Amino acid sequence: xxxxxxxxxxxxxxxxxxxxxxxxxxxxxxxxxxxxxxxxxxxxxxxxxxxxxxxxxxxxxxxxxxxxxxxxxxxxxxxxxxxxxxxxxxxxxxxxxxxxxxxxxxxxxxxxxxxxxxxxxxxxxxxxxxxxxxxxxxxxxxxxxxxxxxxxxxxxxxxxxxxxxxxxxxxxxxxxxxxxxxxxxxxxxxxxxxxxxxxxxxxxxxxxxxxxxxxxxxxxxxxxxxxxxxxxxxxxxxxxxxxxxxxxxxxxxxxxxxxxxxxxxxxxxxxxxxxxxxxxxxxxxxxxxxxxxxxxxxxxxxxxxxxxxxxxxxxxxx
Amino acid sequence: xxxxxxxxxxxxxxxxxxxxxxxxxxxxxxxxxxxxxxxxxxxxxxxxxxxxxxxxxxxxxxxxxxxxxxxxxxxxxxxxxxxxxxxxxxxxxxxxxxxxxxxxxxxxxxxxxxxxxxxxxxxxxxxxxxxxx
Numbered sequence: 001x002x003x004x005x006x007x008x009x010x011x012x013x014x015x016x017x018x019x020x021x022x023x024x025x026x027x028x029x030x031x032x033x034x035x036x037x038x039x040x041x042x043x044x045x046x047x048x049x050x051x052x053x054x055x056x057x058x059x060x061x062x063x064x065x066x067x068x069x070x071x072x073x074x075x076x077x078x079x080x081x082x083x084x085x086x087x088x089x090x091x092x093x094x095x096x097x098x099x100x101x102x103x104x105x106x107x108x109x110x111x112x113x114x115x116x117x118x119x120x121x122x123x124x125x126x127x128x129x130x131x132x133x134x135x136x137x138x139x140x141x142x143x144x145x146x147x148x149x150x151x152x153x154x155x156x157x158x159x160x161x162x163x164x165x166x167x168x169x170x171x172x173x174x175x176x177x178x179x180x181x182x183x184x185x186x187x188x189x190x191x192x193x194x195x196x197x198x199x200x201x202x203x204x205x206x207x208x209x210x211x212x213x214x215x216x217x218x219x220x221x222x223x224x225x226x227x228x229x230x231x232x233x234x235x236x237x238x239x240x241x242x243x244x245x246x247x248x249x250x251x252x253x254x255x256x257x258x259x260x261x262x263x264x265x266x267x268x269x270x271x272x273x274x275x276x277x278x279x280x281x282x283x284x285x286x287x288x289x290x291x292x293x294x295x296x297x298x299x300x301x302x303x304x305x306x307x308x309x310x311x312x313x314x315x316x317x318x
Numbered sequence: 319x320x321x322x323x324x325x326x327x328x329x330x331x332x333x334x335x336x337x338x339x340x341x342x343x344x345x346x347x348x349x350x351x352x353x354x355x356x357x358x359x360x361x362x363x364x365x366x367x368x369x370x371x372x373x374x375x376x377x378x379x380x381x382x383x384x385x386x387x388x389x390x391x392x393x394x395x396x397x398x399x400x401x402x403x404x405x406x407x408x409x410x411x412x413x414x415x416x417x418x419x420x421x422x423x424x425x426x427x428x429x430x431x432x433x434x435x436x437x438x439x440x441x442x443x444x445x446x447x448x449x450x451x
Contacts, residue, residue: 104397216369220362
């Protein structure tokens with residue numbers, strides 16, 4: 001997404017884009033099942049992130065989806081030939097350049113195509129370090145995979161250069177929105193309350209059957225947290241990086257201290273992941289209630305963090 | 319996380335590739351640091367893969383014993399489950415489940431086989447064998 005912006009002549013780091021679009025969140029959605037396990041998200045869905053940025057910077061982002069795969073591929077070629085950078089929603093399973101072991105049926109994988117040569121697309125993918133190539137037939141399969149969050153060939157591109165960003169105003173709205181999502185969403189599944197709900201679910205995992213299901217569940221939480229994209233702790237670090245950048249860019253020093261606190265929270269998430277992994281590997285006895293306690297502690301930390309973030313925003317003069 | 323604490327444990331599931339991680343440098347600023355992988359991630363990825371592998375193996379035994387059709391084995395091998403295969407083919411779940419019965423699978427028309435094959439990314443011929451080589 002940040003590269004999409006840079007293309008429009010707006011210098012922006014990944015972290016900045018992430019923060020300004022209020023992308024940080026937490027959601028526990030037990031009714032959406034991935035391979036029989038609940039969806040746990042540590043950030044907003046990509047579409048919301050992009051629209052959040054669009055709102056602040058007025059990029060005129062256009063989204064298109066297609067019923068017919070051929071039409072979707074033709075449109076992609078058209079846009080590329082017209083010199084656009086095109087964002088795509090894909091299923092990570094069908095992308096051949098992803099390491100085999102990381103290819104699961106996960107449909108909300110976003111990547112950027114910046115050109116094509118013969119029958120290959122030139123791809124910039126956040127998961128891999130360097131630019132890669134992807135054959136046309138694979139790309140079509142990835143774009144038109146079915147299942148939960150089926151991408152339906154979704155693509156997006158910007159239609160106008162970014163407006164000059166007023167970081168103070170944008171930053172304030174972004175902070176307000178994130179704090180509201182984390183603290184005051186009127187659903188018990190979102191934000192800090194979602195963490196508590198998940199903690200309750202985790203505490204109640206059965207151990208009587210030898211704990212196979214409980215281990216899978218714990219592993220699943222960690223996988224959603226770390227493996228997919230930059231992951232849960234990763235997103236906390238990324239947001240902290242955004243706070244630092246914002247502090248530097250606007251000269252509002254209070255954000256600096258908050259960034260340090262968020263780093264500490266990210267570390268707590270990683271400790272949680274380590275605790276889960278040790279139980280999965282049977283180095284520690286399986287103890288779901290202990291995991292629940294850890295989650296509740298993190299929830300309490302995040303609650304006080306986002307409260308203070310909101311207070312810092314309200315105290316922000318200029 | 320401190321910059322020097324960024325895990326470099328060589329996660330085998332990353333296949334030698336590196337991931338970008340945000341970490342705190344010595345100056346207290348966050349920056350992006352490449353990581354060769356974390357053991358925790360490897361553990362959970364391996365666990366998920368082992369679970370899928372287990373399903374595939376069980377299906378394989380059922381097929382070998384004549385209780386199920388190769389379709390079920392190939393579904394798990396493609397890391398799918400019944401819900402996903404049903405959506406990917408546009409067939410109702412009960413129909414897919416019915417096609418797990420060897421006798422019915424053997425009589426499937428070419429067009430249906432093709433549909434499964436497309437969804438699973440293989441050829442119709444390979445679909446009806448246990449070991450497509």
